[in-house]
Amino acid sequence: MDTVERLAHAFERLPGIGPRQAKRFVYHLLAASPSDRTLFAKLIGALNNDVQQCSECYKFWSGSGEMCGYCSDNLRDDGLLMLVEKDQDIIAIERTNGYRGRYFVLGGVLTLSGRGSVRERELIHILELRLKRGLKEIVLALSATSEGEHTTDYVRKILTPYRNRVRITTLGRGLATGNELEYADAQTLSSALMNRKES
Numbered sequence: 001m002d003t004v005e006r007l008a009h010a011f012e013r014l015p016g017i018g019p020r021q022a023k024r025f026v027y028h029l030l031a032a033s034p035s036d037r038t039l040f041a042k043l044i045g046a047l048n049n050d051v052q053q054c055s056e057c058y059k060f061w062s063g064s065g066e067m068c069g070y071c072s073d074n075l076r077d078d079g080l081l082m083l084v085e086k087d088q089d090i091i092a093i094e095r096t097n098g099y100r101g102r103y104f105v106l107g108g109v110l111t112l113s114g115r116g117s118v119r120e121r122e123l124i125h126i127l128e129l130r131l132k133r134g135l136k137e138i139v140l141a142l143s144a145t146s147e148g149e150h151t152t153d154y155v156r157k158i159l160t161p162y163r164n165r166v167r168i169t170t171l172g173r174g175l176a177t178g179n180e181l182e183y184a185d186a187q188t189l190s191s192a193l194m195n196r197k198e199s
Helices: 003-012 019-031 034-050 087-095 120-132 146-162 186-194
Strands: 051-053 060-062 077-084 101-105 137-140 167-170
Touching (some): 019 034, 034 051, 077 087, 077 120, 087 101, 101 120, 120 146, 137 146, 146 167
Parallel strands (some): 077 137
Antiparallel strands (some): 051 060
16 A cells, blocks of 8 residues: 555544545645745654643643643632533534633543543543532533433432532533534523433
């Protein structure tokens, strides 16, 4: 297999990328200037050294220290903890300017067929830590997809021992069924946040 084919196969492993689109990426890079290709390769290589996972919310970030900007911000509300599927969901929530609490990235969803995983052990550890800092409400902010709903049900079971200590809520139904959180517009997310309900 030549370099073009190998790179196309590498692009195919990215979510939502099929064989034809993967080939288009490769030929676009071939048509780009050598300096553009070098920069692209350098940025991918830098992911190993410059990007790390936050020790508290598990979001990927670049910077010094163990905690990302959200977790190290003393002005954020320690009484609120929002559970999201992936890093991109945090970006979507932050666009609303309607949430000033903390986050935890579950790292994925569970499918109805039993595939996938979430950071269950890490979640329990962070919950214990956050309870000592005044946690009062956990917001389940997962996508309105079948996998998101299934994962929400699973996380509710994990949270059962904490129900007498914290309020557990879900986003209001401003989100259309089938929507992933990262693609929802800021106004819809704001409405879903304001209308969250007991879970």
